[in-house]
Amino acid sequence: MKGLRLIVILALLGGPLIVGMLFTYEIIKVDWVSMMENQPSYRPMEDPLPVPQDSVPYMADYVKYVGIPDNPVPADDPVSLERGKVLYNIHCAVCHGPQGKGDGVMAQYMTPADLTASALDDKGMFVFITNGTPNMPPMRENLTVRDRWDVINYIRSLQAQAGQ
Ligand code: HEC
Incomplete structure:
Protein backbone atom coordinates (compact mmCIF):
# COMPACT_ATOMS: atom_id res chain seq x y z
CA MET A 1 0.00 0.00 0.00
CA ASN A 38 7.27 34.40 -35.12
CA GLN A 39 8.82 37.44 -36.74
CA PRO A 40 10.90 37.99 -39.83
CA SER A 41 14.37 37.10 -38.65
CA TYR A 42 17.44 36.59 -40.73
CA ARG A 43 20.70 34.79 -40.16
CA PRO A 44 24.01 36.48 -40.95
CA MET A 45 24.61 36.63 -44.72
CA GLU A 46 20.93 36.24 -45.50
CA ASP A 47 19.06 39.05 -47.21
CA PRO A 48 19.13 41.93 -44.75
CA LEU A 49 15.87 43.39 -43.54
CA PRO A 50 14.69 46.29 -45.65
CA VAL A 51 15.87 49.59 -44.19
CA PRO A 52 13.00 51.66 -42.79
CA GLN A 53 12.09 54.57 -45.00
CA ASP A 54 13.90 57.85 -44.34
CA SER A 55 16.26 56.24 -41.83
CA VAL A 56 19.82 57.52 -41.77
CA PRO A 57 22.53 54.97 -41.16
CA TYR A 58 24.80 55.59 -38.25
CA MET A 59 28.54 55.46 -39.03
CA ALA A 60 27.58 55.87 -42.64
CA ASP A 61 30.91 57.38 -43.63
CA TYR A 62 32.55 53.98 -43.70
CA VAL A 63 30.97 53.53 -47.09
CA LYS A 64 31.32 57.00 -48.52
CA TYR A 65 28.00 58.82 -48.14
CA VAL A 66 25.96 55.68 -48.79
CA GLY A 67 22.48 56.14 -47.40
CA ILE A 68 22.91 59.83 -46.57
CA PRO A 69 19.88 61.55 -48.08
CA ASP A 70 20.09 64.84 -49.92
CA ASN A 71 19.39 67.80 -47.67
CA PRO A 72 15.57 67.76 -47.56
CA VAL A 73 15.32 71.25 -46.06
CA PRO A 74 15.52 74.18 -48.51
CA ALA A 75 18.66 76.22 -47.84
CA ASP A 76 16.76 79.52 -47.74
CA ASP A 77 13.97 78.35 -45.43
CA PRO A 78 13.78 81.13 -42.80
CA VAL A 79 12.60 78.80 -40.03
CA SER A 80 15.45 76.41 -40.75
CA LEU A 81 18.00 79.24 -40.70
CA GLU A 82 16.61 80.59 -37.44
CA ARG A 83 16.72 77.14 -35.80
CA GLY A 84 20.13 76.49 -37.31
CA LYS A 85 21.48 79.70 -35.80
CA VAL A 86 20.26 78.82 -32.31
CA LEU A 87 21.59 75.27 -32.53
CA TYR A 88 24.89 76.40 -34.05
CA ASN A 89 25.48 78.89 -31.27
CA ILE A 90 24.79 76.23 -28.65
CA HIS A 91 26.72 73.32 -30.13
CA CYS A 92 29.33 74.62 -32.55
CA ALA A 93 30.28 78.24 -31.86
CA VAL A 94 32.37 77.34 -28.83
CA CYS A 95 34.92 75.80 -31.21
CA HIS A 96 34.14 77.06 -34.70
CA GLY A 97 33.41 80.62 -33.61
CA PRO A 98 30.23 82.70 -33.96
CA GLN A 99 30.89 83.36 -37.65
CA GLY A 100 32.25 79.85 -38.39
CA LYS A 101 35.79 81.14 -38.82
CA GLY A 102 37.29 78.50 -36.53
CA ASP A 103 38.02 81.08 -33.83
CA GLY A 104 35.77 80.02 -30.92
CA VAL A 105 37.11 80.07 -27.36
CA MET A 106 38.28 76.47 -27.73
CA ALA A 107 40.58 77.52 -30.57
CA GLN A 108 43.33 78.12 -28.03
CA TYR A 109 43.42 74.38 -27.37
CA MET A 110 42.85 72.97 -30.86
CA THR A 111 42.38 74.04 -34.46
CA PRO A 112 38.70 73.90 -35.30
CA ALA A 113 38.11 74.02 -39.04
CA ASP A 114 37.21 77.34 -40.63
CA LEU A 115 33.72 76.35 -41.77
CA THR A 116 33.45 79.31 -44.13
CA ALA A 117 36.34 77.78 -46.08
CA SER A 118 35.03 74.19 -45.97
CA ALA A 119 34.79 72.47 -49.33
CA LEU A 120 32.34 69.88 -48.00
CA ASP A 121 28.91 69.53 -49.55
CA ASP A 122 25.83 69.11 -47.36
CA LYS A 123 26.18 65.32 -47.21
CA GLY A 124 29.82 65.60 -46.25
CA MET A 125 29.02 68.03 -43.46
CA PHE A 126 26.24 65.75 -42.29
CA VAL A 127 28.74 62.91 -41.91
CA PHE A 128 31.16 65.14 -39.95
CA ILE A 129 28.44 66.41 -37.63
CA THR A 130 26.95 62.95 -37.12
CA ASN A 131 30.17 61.10 -36.41
CA GLY A 132 32.57 63.79 -35.24
CA THR A 133 36.28 63.73 -35.89
CA PRO A 134 39.26 62.93 -33.68
CA ASN A 135 38.95 66.40 -32.12
CA MET A 136 35.27 67.08 -32.56
CA PRO A 137 32.59 65.22 -30.65
CA PRO A 138 29.92 63.32 -32.58
CA MET A 139 26.70 65.31 -32.49
CA ARG A 140 24.21 62.59 -33.33
CA GLU A 141 22.90 62.55 -29.78
CA ASN A 142 22.74 66.34 -29.44
CA LEU A 143 21.15 67.10 -32.78
CA THR A 144 18.29 65.28 -34.45
CA VAL A 145 18.56 64.63 -38.18
CA ARG A 146 16.44 67.70 -38.88
CA ASP A 147 18.57 69.78 -36.46
CA ARG A 148 21.71 68.82 -38.40
CA TRP A 149 20.23 69.98 -41.70
CA ASP A 150 19.20 73.27 -40.07
CA VAL A 151 22.76 73.78 -38.77
CA ILE A 152 24.15 73.00 -42.23
CA ASN A 153 21.80 75.54 -43.82
CA TYR A 154 22.94 78.12 -41.28
CA ILE A 155 26.62 77.35 -42.03
CA ARG A 156 25.84 77.94 -45.71
CA SER A 157 24.48 81.37 -44.79
CA LEU A 158 27.68 82.09 -42.81
CA GLN A 159 29.68 81.06 -45.86
CA ALA A 160 27.65 83.42 -48.04
CA GLN A 161 28.26 86.26 -45.58
CA ALA A 162 32.00 85.52 -45.43
CA GLY A 163 32.19 85.47 -49.21
CA GLN A 164 30.87 88.99 -49.50
C1 HEC B 1 35.07 70.57 -29.33
C2 HEC B 1 35.19 71.47 -30.45
C3 HEC B 1 34.23 71.32 -31.61
C4 HEC B 1 32.86 71.41 -31.59
C5 HEC B 1 31.95 71.62 -30.39
C6 HEC B 1 32.44 71.27 -32.95
N1 HEC B 1 33.52 71.08 -33.77
FE1 HEC B 1 33.50 70.84 -35.76
N2 HEC B 1 35.49 70.51 -35.79
C7 HEC B 1 36.32 70.65 -34.70
C8 HEC B 1 37.69 70.42 -35.10
C9 HEC B 1 38.90 70.50 -34.18
C10 HEC B 1 37.66 70.13 -36.49
C11 HEC B 1 38.83 69.80 -37.41
C12 HEC B 1 38.98 68.30 -37.54
C13 HEC B 1 39.75 67.71 -36.36
O1 HEC B 1 40.77 68.27 -35.94
O2 HEC B 1 39.33 66.66 -35.87
C14 HEC B 1 36.26 70.20 -36.88
C15 HEC B 1 35.80 69.96 -38.17
C16 HEC B 1 34.51 70.19 -38.58
C17 HEC B 1 34.03 70.05 -39.94
C18 HEC B 1 34.85 69.61 -41.14
C19 HEC B 1 35.24 70.83 -41.93
C20 HEC B 1 36.10 70.49 -43.13
O3 HEC B 1 35.88 71.08 -44.19
O4 HEC B 1 36.99 69.63 -43.00
C21 HEC B 1 32.72 70.37 -39.95
C22 HEC B 1 31.77 70.38 -41.13
C23 HEC B 1 32.35 70.72 -38.58
N3 HEC B 1 33.47 70.60 -37.79
C24 HEC B 1 31.10 71.13 -38.20
C25 HEC B 1 30.71 71.29 -36.89
C26 HEC B 1 29.36 71.60 -36.49
C27 HEC B 1 28.20 71.86 -37.43
C28 HEC B 1 29.37 71.64 -35.14
C29 HEC B 1 28.20 71.87 -34.23
C30 HEC B 1 27.06 71.00 -34.42
C31 HEC B 1 30.73 71.38 -34.69
N4 HEC B 1 31.50 71.18 -35.77
C32 HEC B 1 31.12 71.34 -33.37
C33 HEC B 1 35.93 70.96 -33.40
C34 HEC B 1 34.64 71.11 -32.98
Whole structure:
Protein backbone atom coordinates (compact mmCIF):
# COMPACT_ATOMS: atom_id res chain seq x y z
CA MET A 1 0.00 0.00 0.00
CA LYS A 2 2.80 2.38 0.95
CA GLY A 3 4.60 1.77 -2.33
CA LEU A 4 1.48 2.52 -4.31
CA ARG A 5 0.98 5.82 -2.48
CA LEU A 6 4.54 6.81 -3.28
CA ILE A 7 4.00 6.08 -6.95
CA VAL A 8 0.81 8.14 -6.98
CA ILE A 9 2.57 11.09 -5.32
CA LEU A 10 5.49 10.87 -7.71
CA ALA A 11 3.11 10.71 -10.68
CA LEU A 12 1.19 13.74 -9.40
CA LEU A 13 4.37 15.74 -8.91
CA GLY A 14 6.30 14.48 -11.90
CA GLY A 15 3.48 14.41 -14.40
CA PRO A 16 3.21 18.17 -14.92
CA LEU A 17 7.00 18.39 -15.02
CA ILE A 18 7.21 15.82 -17.80
CA VAL A 19 4.38 17.46 -19.72
CA GLY A 20 6.19 20.79 -19.34
CA MET A 21 9.41 19.25 -20.60
CA LEU A 22 7.60 17.91 -23.68
CA PHE A 23 6.66 21.49 -24.57
CA THR A 24 10.01 22.95 -23.57
CA TYR A 25 11.98 20.61 -25.80
CA GLU A 26 9.37 20.87 -28.52
CA ILE A 27 8.51 17.20 -28.55
CA ILE A 28 4.97 18.53 -28.55
CA LYS A 29 5.25 21.53 -30.81
CA VAL A 30 2.74 24.34 -30.44
CA ASP A 31 2.97 27.58 -32.41
CA TRP A 32 2.62 29.99 -29.51
CA VAL A 33 1.65 33.33 -30.95
CA SER A 34 3.81 35.13 -28.41
CA MET A 35 7.02 33.39 -29.44
CA MET A 36 9.81 35.66 -30.67
CA GLU A 37 10.52 33.27 -33.51
CA ASN A 38 7.27 34.40 -35.12
CA GLN A 39 8.82 37.44 -36.74
CA PRO A 40 10.90 37.99 -39.83
CA SER A 41 14.37 37.10 -38.65
CA TYR A 42 17.44 36.59 -40.73
CA ARG A 43 20.70 34.79 -40.16
CA PRO A 44 24.01 36.48 -40.95
CA MET A 45 24.61 36.63 -44.72
CA GLU A 46 20.93 36.24 -45.50
CA ASP A 47 19.06 39.05 -47.21
CA PRO A 48 19.13 41.93 -44.75
CA LEU A 49 15.87 43.39 -43.54
CA PRO A 50 14.69 46.29 -45.65
CA VAL A 51 15.87 49.59 -44.19
CA PRO A 52 13.00 51.66 -42.79
CA GLN A 53 12.09 54.57 -45.00
CA ASP A 54 13.90 57.85 -44.34
CA SER A 55 16.26 56.24 -41.83
CA VAL A 56 19.82 57.52 -41.77
CA PRO A 57 22.53 54.97 -41.16
CA TYR A 58 24.80 55.59 -38.25
CA MET A 59 28.54 55.46 -39.03
CA ALA A 60 27.58 55.87 -42.64
CA ASP A 61 30.91 57.38 -43.63
CA TYR A 62 32.55 53.98 -43.70
CA VAL A 63 30.97 53.53 -47.09
CA LYS A 64 31.32 57.00 -48.52
CA TYR A 65 28.00 58.82 -48.14
CA VAL A 66 25.96 55.68 -48.79
CA GLY A 67 22.48 56.14 -47.40
CA ILE A 68 22.91 59.83 -46.57
CA PRO A 69 19.88 61.55 -48.08
CA ASP A 70 20.09 64.84 -49.92
CA ASN A 71 19.39 67.80 -47.67
CA PRO A 72 15.57 67.76 -47.56
CA VAL A 73 15.32 71.25 -46.06
CA PRO A 74 15.52 74.18 -48.51
CA ALA A 75 18.66 76.22 -47.84
CA ASP A 76 16.76 79.52 -47.74
CA ASP A 77 13.97 78.35 -45.43
CA PRO A 78 13.78 81.13 -42.80
CA VAL A 79 12.60 78.80 -40.03
CA SER A 80 15.45 76.41 -40.75
CA LEU A 81 18.00 79.24 -40.70
CA GLU A 82 16.61 80.59 -37.44
CA ARG A 83 16.72 77.14 -35.80
CA GLY A 84 20.13 76.49 -37.31
CA LYS A 85 21.48 79.70 -35.80
CA VAL A 86 20.26 78.82 -32.31
CA LEU A 87 21.59 75.27 -32.53
CA TYR A 88 24.89 76.40 -34.05
CA ASN A 89 25.48 78.89 -31.27
CA ILE A 90 24.79 76.23 -28.65
CA HIS A 91 26.72 73.32 -30.13
CA CYS A 92 29.33 74.62 -32.55
CA ALA A 93 30.28 78.24 -31.86
CA VAL A 94 32.37 77.34 -28.83
CA CYS A 95 34.92 75.80 -31.21
CA HIS A 96 34.14 77.06 -34.70
CA GLY A 97 33.41 80.62 -33.61
CA PRO A 98 30.23 82.70 -33.96
CA GLN A 99 30.89 83.36 -37.65
CA GLY A 100 32.25 79.85 -38.39
CA LYS A 101 35.79 81.14 -38.82
CA GLY A 102 37.29 78.50 -36.53
CA ASP A 103 38.02 81.08 -33.83
CA GLY A 104 35.77 80.02 -30.92
CA VAL A 105 37.11 80.07 -27.36
CA MET A 106 38.28 76.47 -27.73
CA ALA A 107 40.58 77.52 -30.57
CA GLN A 108 43.33 78.12 -28.03
CA TYR A 109 43.42 74.38 -27.37
CA MET A 110 42.85 72.97 -30.86
CA THR A 111 42.38 74.04 -34.46
CA PRO A 112 38.70 73.90 -35.30
CA ALA A 113 38.11 74.02 -39.04
CA ASP A 114 37.21 77.34 -40.63
CA LEU A 115 33.72 76.35 -41.77
CA THR A 116 33.45 79.31 -44.13
CA ALA A 117 36.34 77.78 -46.08
CA SER A 118 35.03 74.19 -45.97
CA ALA A 119 34.79 72.47 -49.33
CA LEU A 120 32.34 69.88 -48.00
CA ASP A 121 28.91 69.53 -49.55
CA ASP A 122 25.83 69.11 -47.36
CA LYS A 123 26.18 65.32 -47.21
CA GLY A 124 29.82 65.60 -46.25
CA MET A 125 29.02 68.03 -43.46
CA PHE A 126 26.24 65.75 -42.29
CA VAL A 127 28.74 62.91 -41.91
CA PHE A 128 31.16 65.14 -39.95
CA ILE A 129 28.44 66.41 -37.63
CA THR A 130 26.95 62.95 -37.12
CA ASN A 131 30.17 61.10 -36.41
CA GLY A 132 32.57 63.79 -35.24
CA THR A 133 36.28 63.73 -35.89
CA PRO A 134 39.26 62.93 -33.68
CA ASN A 135 38.95 66.40 -32.12
CA MET A 136 35.27 67.08 -32.56
CA PRO A 137 32.59 65.22 -30.65
CA PRO A 138 29.92 63.32 -32.58
CA MET A 139 26.70 65.31 -32.49
CA ARG A 140 24.21 62.59 -33.33
CA GLU A 141 22.90 62.55 -29.78
CA ASN A 142 22.74 66.34 -29.44
CA LEU A 143 21.15 67.10 -32.78
CA THR A 144 18.29 65.28 -34.45
CA VAL A 145 18.56 64.63 -38.18
CA ARG A 146 16.44 67.70 -38.88
CA ASP A 147 18.57 69.78 -36.46
CA ARG A 148 21.71 68.82 -38.40
CA TRP A 149 20.23 69.98 -41.70
CA ASP A 150 19.20 73.27 -40.07
CA VAL A 151 22.76 73.78 -38.77
CA ILE A 152 24.15 73.00 -42.23
CA ASN A 153 21.80 75.54 -43.82
CA TYR A 154 22.94 78.12 -41.28
CA ILE A 155 26.62 77.35 -42.03
CA ARG A 156 25.84 77.94 -45.71
CA SER A 157 24.48 81.37 -44.79
CA LEU A 158 27.68 82.09 -42.81
CA GLN A 159 29.68 81.06 -45.86
CA ALA A 160 27.65 83.42 -48.04
CA GLN A 161 28.26 86.26 -45.58
CA ALA A 162 32.00 85.52 -45.43
CA GLY A 163 32.19 85.47 -49.21
CA GLN A 164 30.87 88.99 -49.50
C1 HEC B 1 35.07 70.57 -29.33
C2 HEC B 1 35.19 71.47 -30.45
C3 HEC B 1 34.23 71.32 -31.61
C4 HEC B 1 32.86 71.41 -31.59
C5 HEC B 1 31.95 71.62 -30.39
C6 HEC B 1 32.44 71.27 -32.95
N1 HEC B 1 33.52 71.08 -33.77
FE1 HEC B 1 33.50 70.84 -35.76
N2 HEC B 1 35.49 70.51 -35.79
C7 HEC B 1 36.32 70.65 -34.70
C8 HEC B 1 37.69 70.42 -35.10
C9 HEC B 1 38.90 70.50 -34.18
C10 HEC B 1 37.66 70.13 -36.49
C11 HEC B 1 38.83 69.80 -37.41
C12 HEC B 1 38.98 68.30 -37.54
C13 HEC B 1 39.75 67.71 -36.36
O1 HEC B 1 40.77 68.27 -35.94
O2 HEC B 1 39.33 66.66 -35.87
C14 HEC B 1 36.26 70.20 -36.88
C15 HEC B 1 35.80 69.96 -38.17
C16 HEC B 1 34.51 70.19 -38.58
C17 HEC B 1 34.03 70.05 -39.94
C18 HEC B 1 34.85 69.61 -41.14
C19 HEC B 1 35.24 70.83 -41.93
C20 HEC B 1 36.10 70.49 -43.13
O3 HEC B 1 35.88 71.08 -44.19
O4 HEC B 1 36.99 69.63 -43.00
C21 HEC B 1 32.72 70.37 -39.95
C22 HEC B 1 31.77 70.38 -41.13
C23 HEC B 1 32.35 70.72 -38.58
N3 HEC B 1 33.47 70.60 -37.79
C24 HEC B 1 31.10 71.13 -38.20
C25 HEC B 1 30.71 71.29 -36.89
C26 HEC B 1 29.36 71.60 -36.49
C27 HEC B 1 28.20 71.86 -37.43
C28 HEC B 1 29.37 71.64 -35.14
C29 HEC B 1 28.20 71.87 -34.23
C30 HEC B 1 27.06 71.00 -34.42
C31 HEC B 1 30.73 71.38 -34.69
N4 HEC B 1 31.50 71.18 -35.77
C32 HEC B 1 31.12 71.34 -33.37
C33 HEC B 1 35.93 70.96 -33.40
C34 HEC B 1 34.64 71.11 -32.98
